[in-house]
Amino acid sequence: MAKSVKKPAKPARASKSAGTTARKADSGRRGSATATAISRSKLERVRVPSAGRRDDATEGKYVYCVIRSEQPLSFGPLGLGAEPSEVYTVHYRDIAAVVSNTPIVVQDPTRENVLRHQQVNETVMQKHTVIPMSFGTVFKTNDDIMELLRSAYDAFSDVLKKMQEKFEFGLKVLWDRDHIVREIEEEDEDIRRLKGEISTQKGSTYFARMQYGRLIDAALQARSERYVAEIFDALRSVSVASRSNKPIGDRMIMNAAFLVSRDMEQAFDARVKEIGQQYDKLTFKYTGPWPPYNFVNIRLKLERAH
Amino acid sequence: MAVERAPGGTSLIDVLDRVLDKGIVIDAWVRVSLVGIDLITVEARVVVASIDTYLKYSEAVGQVAPISRPGAVSELPSSPDLTAENESLRAQLAARKRRKRRTTEE
Numbered sequence: 001m002a003k004s005v006k007k008p009a010k011p012a013r014a015s016k017s018a019g020t021t022a023r024k025a026d027s028g029r030r031g032s033a034t035a036t037a038i039s040r041s042k043l044e045r046v047r048v049p050s051a052g053r054r055d056d057a058t059e060g061k062y063v064y065c066v067i068r069s070e071q072p073l074s075f076g077p078l079g080l081g082a083e084p085s086e087v088y089t090v091h092y093r094d095i096a097a098v099v100s101n102t103p104i105v106v107q108d109p110t111r112e113n114v115l116r117h118q119q120v121n122e123t124v125m126q127k128h129t130v131i132p133m134s135f136g137t138v139f140k141t142n143d144d145i146m147e148l149l150r151s152a153y154d155a156f157s158d159v160l161k162k163m164q165e166k167f168e169f170g171l172k173v174l175w176d177r178d179h180i181v182r183e184i185e186e187e188d189e190d191i192r193r194l195k196g197e198i199s200t201q202k203g204s205t206y207f208a209r210m211q212y213g214r215l216i217d218a219a220l221q222a223r224s225e226r227y228v229a230e231i232f233d234a235l236r237s238v239s240v241a242s243r244s245n246k247p248i249g250d251r252m253i254m255n256a257a258f259l260v261s262r263d264m265e266q267a268f269d270a271r272v273k274e275i276g277q278q279y280d281k282l283t284f285k286y287t288g289p290w291p292p293y294n295f296v297n298i299r300l301k302l303e304r305a306h
Numbered sequence: 307m308a309v310e311r312a313p314g315g316t317s318l319i320d321v322l323d324r325v326l327d328k329g330i331v332i333d334a335w336v337r338v339s340l341v342g343i344d345l346i347t348v349e350a351r352v353v354v355a356s357i358d359t360y361l362k363y364s365e366a367v368g369q370v371a372p373i374s375r376p377g378a379v380s381e382l383p384s385s386p387d388l389t390a391e392n393e394s395l396r397a398q399l400a401a402r403k404r405r406k407r408r409t410t411e412e
Contacts, residue, residue, distance in 0.1 A: 066330065109326065111318055117325055118315045132329035151352035162359050169311075170320055232363075241361045245323075259361070269311065276309030284309040287317065293324035299355040301333045 023115065060104035060138045061090070061097075061145055064120045065130040065291060067162045069096045075123050080107060080116045087120055090142050092149035095156050097133075098124050099145065107136050121291045129158060129164045132291035132296070148300075154188055165262040166240060168295060169288035171272065172247075173231065173254035177220070179281060184219045191215050224253040232256070234275055238268040243294045253282075257294035265289070333392075 049267035062080050072089055079100025089096040098120065107113050117135050124130050127149070139145050149156065185191050194212045198205045231254060232242060241259040248255060260268045276284050315321060333355070 019324040099359055111324065114325055115317065118321045121329050122314055132325070134327055134331045136327050137330075137332055148352050152354050154352045155357045159359055161355065162361060170314075236363055239363070240364050243360050248319075272311075273309050285317075286311045287320050288310050288311065289312055289327065290314045290324060293328040295360045296329055297356070297358040297360075298330045299333070299357075301331065301353055301355045303351055303353045 016164050023140065030047070060102045060140060061099040061142065062102040062107065063133045063137045063139060063148075064098045065118060065124060065132045066095060066097055066098075066149070066156050066160070067124060067128040067130050068094055069128065070094050070155075073098075075120065078116065078123060079121050080120075084116075086176075089121075090145045090149075091258060092146045093153065094186065095149055095153065095160065096129075097145050097149060099139075102138060104140060107138065109135055121285050125167070125289065125291055129160055129166070130291045130295050131159050131296055152298065152300060155242045158297065159296055163259075164295065166292060166295075167262065167265065167289035168292045169239075169260055169268065169272075169286065170290060171231075171235075171254065171256050171258065171287075172252055172285040173227070173279075174251045174283040175224070175227075175253055175281065176283075177251060180220060180223060181216060183281075184216065184223070188215070188219060191219065227256045227282065231275055231279075235268065235271055236273050238264050240264075242252060245294070249294050257290075259292055260289075260293050333388075 036284065067089070070093075072091065073096070074089075075087040075098065078087045079102065081100070081102050085100045085102065087098060087100045090099055100120075118222040121130060121132050138238060139148070146283045185195060191212065194208055194215065198208045198212060201208065228244075232244075235242065235258060239258040243257045245255040245257065247253060252300060258268065272284070272286050276286075
């Protein structure tokens with residue numbers, strides 16, 4: 001019971017005291033399994049008579065991201081939940097988790113929640129390098145979060161260094177397939193001839209149509225690869241790294257993310273716009289800045305302690 | 307075509323594309339199981355299963371192999387092992403949950 005749990009300043013509520021005691025007992029439970037069993041029964045005795053349910057419901061911590069900071073920070077009432085709660089930091093050495101209080105429930109990835117998660121990251125990102133947390137991670141206490149930061153300290157610290165002063169930008173490229181098919185038909189003599197045959201031929205056009213389809217597919221493929229390669233090449237000098245995700249739907253030919261240093265942001269922006277001018281038949285969906293979601297993957301798991 | 311940059315939060319699809327399984331990911335069973343959360347302090351420690359940062363410029367890849375190459379394959383630990391582990395952990399969690407419910411409802 002040595003440790004007490006730091007709580008963010010909040011208007012005291014009468015019903016809270018019992019819950020807080022329970023929580024303190026809770027954090028005292030760390031340690032060996034036998035100690036756990038004993039204090040656990042104590043804990044539950046405390047919790048039952050209190051109006052504990054509701055108190056419990058205010059005590060989880062939703063985690064948005066990990067940043068480097070030794071100073072306690074506060075980002076305003078942006079947190080996820082029915083009434084926006086204060087977003088603040090929980091520290092371990094020189095790194096910190098950005099969190100807000102939340103009920104201990106599984107947060108559904110609703111539009112509202114997901115956008116709130118992103119909004120907090122965007123706000124934090126303005127002044128800090130972030131390692132974003134995937135959606136929906138709730139911890140019970142500050143101690144749990146400190147334990148997380150402690151256990152993965154080296155990983156977080158290393159990745160924070162690598163991502164320092166870098167943002168992600170998204171670039172999706174779409175085309176109008178029918179338009180490109182018409183272009184290909186105009187440019188490619190074989191395809192044009194086949195199309196002519198199909199429209200004038202009497203009798204079965206089965207084989208001609210098959211061949212036409214194959215040629216069109218191959219030409220579309222080649223063209224999309226060419227565009228994508230050219231676009232990647234054009235952005236190479238203004239970005240640190242890139243990743244190519246699977247295109248979504250049949251209009252999309254490129255679904256990429258670029259990692260860009262803060263000092264290259266304007267150059268990157270200008271280059272994307274140039275590309276947009278150059279490929280006037282393609283549609284570009286350009287988004288950002290994002291936290292470097294596509295460039296960091298830290299998978300954590302829990303292992304039984306001995 | 308004039309290209310305008312849209313801030314991250316404007317397209318739900320773009321957000322979902324990122325936040326659901328990228329960044330720091332704690333294996334799903336912890337997140338979906340409320341009881342699992344206190345496992346962190348009680349009986350489990352956090353272990354870094356893998357760290358991947360992608361700092362290379364991926365070569366352009368077309369629709370044939372649309373997923374980027376560097377490290378993509380090593381990203382996932384072997385799934386049969388994980389599945390088995392998940393199964394056993396779920397069973398433990400369910401047991402704990404039952405025990406807990408019994409004690410709290412007394």
